[in-house]
Amino acid sequence: MAAVISLAACKGETVPLGGPVNVDPSSSTSVSGTAVPTGTLTHSGKVDLLLMIDNSASMGDKQELLRQSIPDLVRRLVAPNCVDGSGRVLGRSEGGVCASGSLEYAPVTDLHVGVLTSSLGNRGGDVCPEVGNPQTNDRAHLVTRSASGGTVANAASGFLSFGPGGITDVQVLEDDIGALVSGVGVNGCGLEAQLESWYRFLVEPDPYHEIVRPEASAEIALVGTDATVLRQRHDFLRPDSLLSLIVLTDEDDSTVDPLSFYGNGWAFANKMFPGSKTFRGSSGAGTTAARGTSACATEPLSDACTSCGFKQMCEYGMPALGFDCDAIASDPVCAAEPYYGAKDDDLNVRFFHMKRRFGVDPQYPLQRYVHGLLSAKVPNRFTDHDANGKYVAAHTCDNPIYAAALPALPTDELCHLPPGPRSQKLVVLTVIAGAPPELLHPNMSSTDWMVLLGQNPEAYNFSGIDPHMVQSTDPRPALPPPTAANDADPVHGRERNTQKSDLQYACTFALETPRECATGDTSCECEPESNDNVLCDLASPNTQVRAKAYPGIRPLQLARLLGDNAVASSICPPNPDAPATGPNLAYRGAMNQLGDRMARSLLPASK
Structure with a gap:
């Protein structure tokens, strides 16, 4: 583990004046077009x-x-x-x-x-x-x-x-x-x-x-x-x-960017997804979002990767928006099952890998x-x-x-x-x-x-990524499985059976004071009906002993x-x-x- 220097001013401690996050030249996001500010003030009190x-x-x-x-x-x-x-x-x-x-x-x-x-x-x-x-x-x-x-x-x-x-x-x-x-x-x-x-x-x-x-x-x-x-x-x-x-x-x-997705970005923050008739177990839970076309699985940034939800717009006579209606209609994913299944699109895990999963990315x-x-x-x-x-x-x-x-x-x-x-x-x-x-x-x-x-x-x-930073609802193969001990991995404990309703953790840490979880307390992770959460005390399953974080x-x-x-x-x-x-x-x-x-x-x- 890399050393982290305490802020306490200990005599003899060397404090590098500035620990820069170095510019990464391999990143694809361009900052070209940025207008450099004309201000010359570099220090302030x-x-x-x-x-x-x-x-x-x-x-x-x-x-x-x-x-x-x-x-x-x-x-x-x-x-x-x-x-x-x-x-x-x-x-x-x-x-x-x-x-x-x-x-x-x-x-x-x-x-x-x-x-x-x-x-x-x-x-x-x-x-x-x-x-x-x-x-x-x-x-x-x-x-x-x-x-x-x-x-x-x-x-x-x-x-x-x-x-x-x-x-x-x-x-x-x-x-x-x-x-x-x-x-x-x-x-x-x-x-x-x-x-x-x-x-x-x-x-x-x-x-x-x-x-x-x-x-x-x-x-x-x-x-x-x-x-x-x-x-x-x-x-x-x-x-x-x-x-x-x-x-x-x-x-x-x-x-979401509410204006994205041809003005429909808000739909990803809505319980009822427009056009979908697939409910998440009950009508009160809302409907699932449209899938991405077959190209999204391997080429999410290609023009061929788009939303099966546009199929309905095509049927309503709106091809002028710029998508290929014939290609969407004939796409095997859109033809077979254009919307996600009842257990495959929980709102809690909607916001990851969005272009690959949905064919559009409604975020800024x-x-x-x-x-x-x-x-x-x-x-x-x-x-x-x-x-x-x-x-x-x-x-x-x-x-x-x-x-x-x-x-x-x-x-x-x-x-x-x-x-x-x-x-x-x-x-x-x-x-x-x-x-x-x-x-x-x-x-x-x-x-x-x-x-x-x-x-x-x-x-x-994502080549080269540490397995703890992989965003996934399923157990990640490189890490201890759900059947392992709660402390099998020093960073996050182990993987969980999330029932596709939560992401795996990036890291966990001990709470200073354990918490007894009451039914209905959404801020506590170990309700009586909780799944096998690594944050909970094995001897007292309703007691939360650790805190969590997901890959940021x-x-x-x-x-x-x-x-x-x-x-x-x-x-x-x-x-x-x-x-x-x-x-x-x-x-x-x-x-x-x-x-x-x-x-x-x-x-x-x-x-």
Whole structure:
């Protein structure tokens, strides 16, 4: 297992100032067309720290680990390490002064901290109803709720502000951040929008107010402009700050582009899939999605790979949309069984290998998020798709991240903004997602990325991938089978019989405190009717003793594509049997790695 250095400033410890995620030249996703920002500011004394925290049912244990770990980053920002000329830590500074050595950077005295969740609601479908549970759609608004249901007082404006006119006590800041993290909760939408949530808040020039699909129509409309997003973005994001974005999630990105799939992308977030008459066991469970054509099994990126669902459109006389109706009608898969069987398309596992399985991919391409963080120009919602719902991303608007001034109202100019001073060096993404901890370290080579994600996951080339990172509902042949002992594999325990309703795990870790699971508690994994889950105590099957994470392919691939602008770490702590104790407590390694990267973009200490 690769060593992970604790953030604690131990004397004699060498801290490499920056552990870059190296650019991987083998990746197929192109960032060509990115408009390089004109800003020349490469260092800042201001930090805007944005936490995007998954708030789906299984995230409570990971949120607690983040709550324990985030103070380490805060302390390092406001009281930098004292280092010698080689970067060796000599101790921690006090009051901006080192007893020996020098400050690694000038103490941060101006800090914003905001929190988003992964919940963006139904996206035109119906799987995450807001009635009775508004937390399924936080709308990419900054959340200020506490665990008790109230508001964290110092975040009443939407975020925490440390420095002049704001919080001045570091302990109060740490406590308030912890309260915000705990308040995120686990009642969010199960189709997580870990990437789109921060994109909507930080980047989208004209964020919609709501997604509307009239009952009599399949056409989606993005209506209005979200005044809250604009106001909060305006107040939170400074033009000359170091923008540090942390994404914490235990699942892969599972949101739809509602305008994709010829305007039918929402169907993949809908219980009843249009045209399907195959129910998942009962009418209340909805119907299954259309299969991909036979070419999808071996050539998912070819033009011959498309959806059998288009067969119905052809029958309705809609061939002008551009698909080959004769080829679809004669395709053996579409002719025999155009929709998945009753047990072959559980909504819980719909969002993996989508082009290969369904013939279409209703998710946004990762280039949307690469451009969102690195490009001076981005599309608005009128120029990101063509007339058929294909994502084309005509970069017609100025990126708010690189603007000198931001609109505060929907009536302000939203697209054409004055260029700001921020350069790409002042944008850092940290991804903490599902992966074996030993596969991630500060200086990832192309070979390391191949082991983590495969040669080219976006092209379905998974050659070289570690078996724990393979997304599959079936047991993976290279790992201990479901009949093995619960500790047969040191990374995830063993494989499971998921009944095709769940993916296999990338990693697991011990809970600090075991949980007794009550019937109906979706945040607990060991209900009385649970299957043979490796997370449960063998002697007491209703007791959950371990936590899980699934392969976080898309968030980690985004980190791979962003190169030096990203940091990547596992959501499973490096010590899986004692994650809340010892020098590698919780996510200290991730916070340390982020601190190293941020150090290179913070103002140097005065001599």
